[in-house]
Amino acid sequence: MTEQLSLATSPQVETAAVLEFRDVGLQYRMSGRPMPVIEHISLSVGEAEFVSIVGPSGCGKTSLLRMISGLNPVGKGQVCFRGEPITKPLSSVGIAFQNPVLLPWRTTLQNVLLPLEVVPTHRRQLKNQRSRYETMAQDLLATVGLEDFQHHYPRQLSGGMKQRASLCRALIHQPELLLLDEPFAALDAFTREEMWELLQRLWARSQCTSVLVTHNLREAIFLSDTVYVMGPRPSQMVYTLKVDLPRPRTLDMCFTEDFHQMYTELRQHIQRK
Numbered sequence: 001m002t003e004q005l006s007l008a009t010s011p012q013v014e015t016a017a018v019l020e021f022r023d024v025g026l027q028y029r030m031s032g033r034p035m036p037v038i039e040h041i042s043l044s045v046g047e048a049e050f051v052s053i054v055g056p057s058g059c060g061k062t063s064l065l066r067m068i069s070g071l072n073p074v075g076k077g078q079v080c081f082r083g084e085p086i087t088k089p090l091s092s093v094g095i096a097f098q099n100p101v102l103l104p105w106r107t108t109l110q111n112v113l114l115p116l117e118v119v120p121t122h123r124r125q126l127k128n129q130r131s132r133y134e135t136m137a138q139d140l141l142a143t144v145g146l147e148d149f150q151h152h153y154p155r156q157l158s159g160g161m162k163q164r165a166s167l168c169r170a171l172i173h174q175p176e177l178l179l180l181d182e183p184f185a186a187l188d189a190f191t192r193e194e195m196w197e198l199l200q201r202l203w204a205r206s207q208c209t210s211v212l213v214t215h216n217l218r219e220a221i222f223l224s225d226t227v228y229v230m231g232p233r234p235s236q237m238v239y240t241l242k243v244d245l246p247r248p249r250t251l252d253m254c255f256t257e258d259f260h261q262m263y264t265e266l267r268q269h270i271q272r273k
């Protein structure tokens with residue numbers, strides 16, 4: 001059963017669902033036998049909502065994200081984007097992973113522009129309006145403090161800088177959905193916190209409906225409107241936390257009583273097998 005905690009400081013506005021899981025199940029085959037991973041997951045993500053998924057290792061968080069992207073077929077039930085079941089990879093999705101994988105022979109700017117060359121609907125537009133898109137990319141790079149590194153190559157960037165460039169790349173085609181799979185897991189604690197503020201800024205600017213998978217509960221609370229906790233495999237959603245901290249959020253908020261209480265609630269609901 002899903003419980004709910006609401007630490008209301010301001011009422012949340014209900015928005016139309018952009019993304020819906022309708023009684024979703026998923027299983028893989030392991031040594032020739034079916035292995036159920038996800039069972040009976042139903043949830044709904046509103047327009048411009050920021051949602052995080054947390055849960056024990058191996059519970060199926062990445063699998064859930066892959067079903068949204070259309071890269072993993074849905075086993076049972078439906079995952080719907082704007083009311084339509086997702087049956088193939090979505091072009092209006094931006095994705096950032098733990099490893100930023102920038103192409104080493106391309107500059108930062110060229111790496112950010114890459115999705116426009118790959119997504120067929122944008123390819124022609126890029127050809128016709130290259131300078132417009134370059135300005136958009138430079139704008140994004142400036143938002144994340146990389147304006148002076150646009151002509152540098154990945155080998156000349158730190159880990160945090162690469163991840164910032166990767167976030168810009170995920171947003172360059174103005175996706176309707178942003179999917180983030182532990183994007184800051186490889187960064188040191190201070191850089192990671194800087195990235196929270198920066199991602200918050202990018203999200204506020206793009207108003208992109210976002211789903212973050214993370215093991216870091218503070219990160220989930222800091223960034224999210226809603227945090228979903230998955231149980232151990234075969235996983236169901238075991239807890240939903242509505243985060244009503246005012247925005248923009250600051251790192252100081254992580255030390256408040258409200259924040260600590262939410263952290264404790266989440267911690268108590270993460271079960272290990």
Ligand SMILES: Nc1ncnc2c1ncn2[C@@H]1O[C@H](COP(=O)(O)OP(=O)(O)OP(=O)(O)O)[C@@H](O)[C@H]1O
Pocket residue numbers: 028029037055056057058059060061062063064
């Ligand atoms: N393509 C696949 N084929 C078979 N099994 C898979 C496949 N992908 C994932 N699994 C298994 O499904 C389970 C869930 O994997 P998934 O990566 O979705 O979990 P996760 O919660 O993201 O894990 P972590 O937190 O450790 O990154 C794991 O036991 C994994 O080994």
